[in-house]
Amino acid sequence: MSNLLDLLVAGLATGAIYALVAVGFTLLWQTSQTINFAQGEFVMLPAFLMLATMHAGAPFWLAIIIGILLSMILLGLGFKMLLVDPMLRHGVLPLAIATMALAIGIKEAVKQFFSAEASPFPSIVPTNEISVFGHDISLQSLGVFVVAILAVVGLTALLNRTSLGHQMQAAAQNPTVARIIGVPVERMILLTFLINAVLVALASLLITPIYLAKFSSGEVLGQAAFIAAIVGGFNQVRGAIAGGLLIGVLDNLSAAYVSTQYRAAVPLIVLIVVILFRPQGLMGRSEERTV
């Protein structure tokens, strides 16, 4: 039983991180039809930006701030202006391919300019264990879960409760009409890219202490977030949250109860089944077919 509880807590913690990344992923898709195959690398990079800042002598808290700012500039503003804007009008596929190339570029750049080895990364939450009803529960998992969920709840509140959030949703759902009623659509789209950059930086901050900072760690993470986004519903923020938690828990449980060899297969099979029987995702709305 205690084993199951541990697995659930650990699963929810990684799931919450997947949810962060998946939410960013769906935001980019909604506002600018960008399928970002480099999303995993986007999570890997900020940890290295923070490490580099710390190597330059900055304390951890300052490194976090600088890391988030740098990631907003590079992965938010830079990504939008240099890659998405020039390519968007040419359709979904060339842009998706360009993000694949970007993923290779980021990986190689980190390997070349930083290190090909895994580096340890300090944790922002305590790493010891606490006792709850006689069970030892990892405080790190709990902390990660709480921070990630707070971020997601904050973002959802921003999107659903504020005028800014409503404008962003309008810009995503129907840019033409949004423009007519005076929503600054361009600025809203830029804002989603910045939000995505903050989300991946936060995810990076939370997950890197668990899995170490390595140039190749984005591959697995990117794919998990990708699956989470689709399973939950590609066009819904709440779908991405549910999908992330579900995939995180499934991943951990199947490693223990199915087989360690095929642990990665379980989320994939769920993905295939969901797409075949409910292509809009568990919580998504269906997209109208355009003729």
Add this chain to the structure above:
Amino acid sequence: MSANARYLRLATGLVAIAALMVIPMNFNRYGLFILSQWAVMTIAAMGLNLTLGYAGQVSLAQGAFVGVGAYASAILTTHGWPLPAALGVSILASFIVGWLLGYPALRVQHHYLAFVTLAFSTLAFLVFRNESWLTGGIYGISNIPRPHIFGFATNKPLPFYYLCLGSLGLVSLAVWWLIRSPWGRAFMALRENPLRAQSLGVDTRRYTLMAFAIGSALGGVAGGLYAPLTQYIDPVPFNLSLSLDLLMMVIVGGSGFFFGPFLGAMIAVLLPEWLRFTQGYYLMLYAIAVILLLIWSPTGILGILDRFLANRRTRVASALRAVTKSRLETVQ
């Protein structure tokens, strides 16, 4: 097209084939390996071009089909089968797997199809890695023999390169014929306007499935040649990144253009080698080059050529019109 242009094209083609046969004669082992790899990857990319460029179905599983073909060929040839027979099984296996995947997957389209095939690709990798009774697991299959073709041993790099080049030639002819057949036209109709194709009596479901399975089978051909080329296979080369690479080849070369995969595979296989003098930076430069190319021309390299030719044709036509017009005016 005028007769002159046709001869020019034919001559360019013949020169290219002759160059591919003659120039590598004094290449070293590694150079020949890279060129053979180019031929093999071109075959796989041609299959994907058929699925994506002509029939408009985004597949992220082509690498897995190359894997299916490679394992079929490796397992059978190490058990003493001749390569042509093993290649036949490779083609059949990947065709059937493609059909079985396509049957449920083609219920969904566009990016959903991409996601299903992506999941399949990773599942196939897990099977290659975990079913060690069949695939040798992480240790892979080694000592894959190279075949004797019509009594010629292809153990040396040069004869094996010719085998790859010959196979590429055969596959090219087959694809060339296919896209000009009624089937090929049906494929293109699917890409351009599926609803309209359906209303004209094209059985869309069957043709999409066919395009997908034939594309997969070509992946199998590539895999069947890849195994004896490297003489050792393990699951790593057939993971998702191969599928992504192949997709990149098709888009970079120019999806929907017959010669797109040739150029795309050249960029993906040869460009990193040419950039090797930059040492650790070569893959970074390669990624930047691909991004810049796609920003400049999202329809790939052949898209640039296509636009250039279209422009010239318009210019020639308007020049002709101007001349005729002025002539008509002087007559009056």
